Amino acid sequence: MKIHYAEMTNHLGSSAVRDILKVTQGKDIISLAGGLPAEELFPLEAVRDAYDRALAGSASSLQYGLTEGYAPLREAVAARLGRQGISVQAGDMLLTTGSQQAIDLFCKVLLNPGDKVLVEAPTYLAALQVLNSYRADIVTVDNDEEGMLPEHLEEQLKLHRPKVLYAVPTFNNPSGSSWSRERRERTVELCRRYNVLILEDNPYGEIAFDEAPGAYPPAMAAIDRSSGEEPCVVYTGTFSKIVAPALRTGWITGPSELIGVIAKAKQAADLHSSAIDQRALYELLQHFDIEAHIRIISREYHSRMKLLAGELSTARWKAASFREPRGGMFLWLELPSGINTSRLLPYAVEQGVAFVPGEVFYAANPLKNAMRLNFTHTPPELLPAAVRRLEAALENYERTLARAADTLV
């Protein structure tokens, strides 16, 4: 039979990242494409103990739970955020199926088709997909490595009267860059002045390479909440990167009224997320030193990033450029302007290496000559080989380009 879909399905792109992952699965390919944490660092035994504890009590742990999530875990997350300078009430927080669901529900209750949303460029691919699925009108704000440019931000605020600003200001996916304190402050100030909600998406903030106190600016949510005014920053985070993704547990916190509306939307969407996973995470936080664990993974990721950066700093790469990220999971590599990384990708896969072409991370006017490289999932001993394969792919690709140019002459 002929199925007639909703209009929204015309705006549901599949994720290029996932399509690439599908192609590369099970083959002899070193993939720097996925946004995956290192499996060998997952605290498997501690997680196993945590589930055992979570299921050691009464059978009521298996019953339906609250839409907002398991209250002790909300309290524990609120307490952790408090120690990070973000003062929130557990009652103003909702637990979600990963922070992806937080982004989706936030957009669902706020955006009508045609509503304007400001984003940085490049930005998180799956957030662009959610925004497109609600048929938002996505508007890019110019930025440099310090964050959005305040003058352009104010211009766009005046011109477009957007409803929402979405950003990943700390160890951005894909660019790896982090906003300065001043840019964070200016963004909060401007958005408050123009009555625009900010969704600060911070899945990577705790994967910080510099351990010196005060090495990083505070979250925009912390700046916002220290102002004494009503919050305009909605903040989402996740256990996916600091514990493990399979538990699918994230959170969203913001103005009480908004969280109440999101809870109603979540009730219709799935009643609640897995209560067992939430209980297990609560037990994990009680019996496992998660702060020490985060230091361990951050140090290891730092060392892998350094290794990758070193491999990309040889003479062969002198025409390319990148900045070392100060945390997170990605390195953003810009090649000479003549190189189209989407066209380069099949050459790379042929050589046995994968990356994500930069252009997928833009709502408009993509940079065609950049790529996102993940340095956390690939075992470090394979990183040099990955870069050698990338070099071979580049050589083949450039040779083809040169041949095509010859033909034109």
Added chain:
Amino acid sequence: MKIHYAEMTNHLGSSAVRDILKVTQGKDIISLAGGLPAEELFPLEAVRDAYDRALAGSASSLQYGLTEGYAPLREAVAARLGRQGISVQAGDMLLTTGSQQAIDLFCKVLLNPGDKVLVEAPTYLAALQVLNSYRADIVTVDNDEEGMLPEHLEEQLKLHRPKVLYAVPTFNNPSGSSWSRERRERTVELCRRYNVLILEDNPYGEIAFDEAPGAYPPAMAAIDRSSGEEPCVVYTGTFSKIVAPALRTGWITGPSELIGVIAKAKQAADLHSSAIDQRALYELLQHFDIEAHIRIISREYHSRMKLLAGELSTARWKAASFREPRGGMFLWLELPSGINTSRLLPYAVEQGVAFVPGEVFYAANPLKNAMRLNFTHTPPELLPAAVRRLEAALENYERTLARAADTLV
């Protein structure tokens, strides 16, 4: 700051069931309101073992998984459905966060505002909420205890050209009734003729009180798939009632193309549901006799239903009427037409008993004098007291009605 919500939030009712549950929580109230299974029958130790096994292998069990869900569990669910006469491929199935998410995603990818959807009356409250959130135009088809009336169904199909028909044809929530084989066949036939997708929601079908082989008609999905034509029935089920709700694992199966589109929508909504819960359920199915467990809970629920039905068959209740459900979790009680069960509810809560007023289960023209009674969650020894409290509430309510009538005279 002033938050401007999306239009959809004007169509997001909160669940009356949940609001009542909130009022009754932690008080000395016997609640027949919630749709909760019996906690004391949850296979807690087997579930605990299952998580232990799920986490005994490699750390890759904690990594991101496929949007469609853990493949071995999909295979196992497809095999169980096959044994129930519903022949499906695991590849045409998606695992969801409970069957609630299956209903939500199905509606999300199919319904534009104003699209017509056919439902029975009464029907599942949270499905009405989802339909309203997508601003569907909900149209009721007349039914009796055997199911939708084919003549009226055809009339509505011709008149409204609906996109979707939603039904809970087996042990309906809230009515407890089940459609006959003939009505199932006619409904599938008519919907196929008018190119309308059926969403058959079957969370209760396995909670069957009659153990004789062939005691029940097949699922509409089974009838549909045995026709040799392209399927028009999309089928959703869940582990919430046969294992436990906290694992939040349901499934949806239907035409490949539709499942592919739903997978894209799910990817944007939450990437995937908890992979650990899915692995644990797979382990549970391997090492625990779930069929024997389902017989145990079905027998216990049957005996509780009989007990409740007995308490409601005394002389005091001769003006009320109900049919004994042949499975599921609910008994639908109709009181004399002068009694408004929404107005009765506060009297009941005062007496220490709760139920769900029937009117919330209708899209339009609600029956005002009915109530949904859950017989699975309350310990059987409390059921007689619950009915005595209901009797006291009715007496108080009727006395007040009589006084009001006196005043009018």
